[in-house]
Amino acid sequence: MTRVPVRDDLRALEGYHSPQVHVDVRLNTNESPFAPPAAWYDAFAAELSRVEWHRYPDRAAAALRAGIAHLHQVRPDQVFVANGSNEVLQTLLLTFAGPGRAVATFEPTYQLHGHIARLTGASVLEGERAVDFSLDLAEVRRVLAAGSPVVTFLCSPNNPTGLVESHADVRTVLGLVPGLLVVDEAYGQFADWSAIGLVDDEIPLVVTRTFSKTWSMAGSRLGYLIGPAWLVAELDKVVLPYHLDAAKQIAGRLALTFVDEMEARVQFIVAERERLSAELAAMDLDVFPSGANFILFRPRSMAGRAVWQRLLDRNVLIRDCSGWPRLGDCLRVTVGTASENDQFLAALTGALSPEAVH
Numbered sequence: 250m251t252r253v254p255v256r257d258d259l260r261a262l263e264g265y266h267s268p269q270v271h272v273d274v275r276l277n278t279n280e281s282p283f284a285p286p287a288a289w290y291d292a293f294a295a296e297l298s299r300v301e302w303h304r305y306p307d308r309a310a311a312a313l314r315a316g317i318a319h320l321h322q323v324r325p326d327q328v329f330v331a332n333g334s335n336e337v338l339q340t341l342l343l344t345f346a347g348p349g350r351a352v353a354t355f356e357p358t359y360q361l362h363g364h365i366a367r368l369t370g371a372s373v374l375e376g377e378r379a380v381d382f383s384l385d386l387a388e389v390r391r392v393l394a395a396g397s398p399v400v401t402f403l404c405s406p407n408n409p410t411g412l413v414e415s416h417a418d419v420r421t422v423l424g425l426v427p428g429l430l431v432v433d434e435a436y437g438q439f440a441d442w443s444a445i446g447l448v449d450d451e452i453p454l455v456v457t458r459t460f461s462k463t464w465s466m467a468g469s470r471l472g473y474l475i476g477p478a479w480l481v482a483e484l485d486k487v488v489l490p491y492h493l494d495a496a497k498q499i500a501g502r503l504a505l506t507f508v509d510e511m512e513a514r515v516q517f518i519v520a521e522r523e524r525l526s527a528e529l530a531a532m533d534l535d536v537f538p539s540g541a542n543f544i545l546f547r548p549r550s551m552a553g554r555a556v557w558q559r560l561l562d563r564n565v566l567i568r569d570c571s572g573w574p575r576l577g578d579c580l581r582v583t584v585g586t587a588s589e590n591d592q593f594l595a596a597l598t599g600a601l602s603p604e605a606v607h
C-alpha cells in the first residue's frame with residue numbers, strides 16, 4: 250500500500266507520550282489519587298438516565314459554563330470549555346497561531362504548549378529559564394522583542410518544575426507581550442494566587458484550567474479557559490460543533506457542586522507533598538521546591554533513567570524527564586495517597602542503595 254506523505258512540517262515531529270503501564274503504584278501523570286465523592290456518582294447516574302440520547306447535546310454547554318463562571322466570579326461569555334485543557338490550547342492555537350506566526354515558551358515547561366503550536370504550523374520560540382527554573386525577565390524581553398510572538402505561554406505552577414510564577418512577574422510579562430498571554434493554571438488550586446483575577450475584556454490574557462487534576466475527573470476530559478468575551482466568541486467559531494457530549498457536560502456541572510470536597514483533597518495533597526519533599530531532601534537527591542501536586546528531583550550519584558527503571562522494577566511508575574531538554578537526570582513524582590507515597594519512598598530507598606539488585 251502506498252503511504253501518503255504527511256505535511257512537510259510534521260515529518261520530523263515526535264508524538265507526545267506518557268507510557269500507560271500497569272503497576273501497583275502509578276505516580277506519573279499528576280492525576281488526583283482520589284475518586285470523586287460517592288454523592289457525585291449517584292447524582293451523575295441519576296442525570297445520565299434522563300439524557301435524550303437521540304438529540305445533540307447543548308452546543309453552548311450553557312449550564313456548565315454558567316457553573317464555571319459562578320465559581321470564578323466572571324461572566325459566562327468569558328468562559329470557553331473543551332475536551333481537556335489540551336483541546337482548549339489546541340483551539341486557541343488554531344485560532345491565533347498557524348503558519349507564519351510565532352509562539353513563545355520558556356523552557357523547561359509543559360511540552361504540549363510548543364507541540365500543539367507546531368501542529369498548527371506555527372514556529373516556536375523557546376526562551377530559557379534561569380538555572381533554578383525561575384523566569385528570567387531579561388530573557389523574556391529578548392524573546393518577545395526578537396520574535397514578536399502572537400501567543401506567549403506561562404505555566405503556573407509550572408509543569409514539570411513545580412514553580413509558581415509570582416504575581417509581579419506575570420503582570421510584568423503581561424505588560425510586555427505583543428499578542429496574547431496564556432497562563433496555564435492546570436495546578437492553579439495549589440498556588441496562593443491566580444491570574445484569573447487579572448482577566449478583563451480589555452486585556453490580552455487568558456487563563457486555562459482543567460478538571461483532570463484537582464477535580465479528580467481526568468477520565469472526563471474536560472478543561473476550560475477564562476478570557477475576554479471577544480476571544481471566547483472567536484474560539485466558538487473554530488471549535489467543532491457539539492464537541493462536548495451530553496455526559497461530559499453533566500459530569501462537569503455536577504463536579505462543581507463538590508467544591509468543599511475538592512478543597513479538602515487539595516489540602517491533603519499539599520500536606521503529603523510537604524512530607525514527601527522533606528523525606529526526599531534527606532536522600533541523595535536534589536529536590537526542587539513545588540507549589541503543585543508533584544515534585545521534581547534529580548539523583549546526585551546515579552543516572553535518572555536507572556533510578557526510574559529500578560522504581561518500575563519495584564512496581565512504582567513515576568515520570569522520567571531525564572531525556573527532556575534542560576532536565577538531564579530529572580524525575581517527577583506525583584503526590585499520591587499516603588500509602589502510595591510510602592510505597593514510593595520505600596522503593597526509592599531501595600533503588601538508590603548501591604547494593605540494589607535490578
Ligand SMILES: *Cc1c(COP(=O)(O)O)cnc(C)c1O
Pocket residue numbers: 279332333334335336359404408433435458459460461462470471472
Ligand atoms: C495535566 C496538564 C494539563 C491538563 O490537560 P487536560 O487536557 O485538561 O487533561 C494542562 N496543562 C498542564 C500544564 C498540565 O500539567
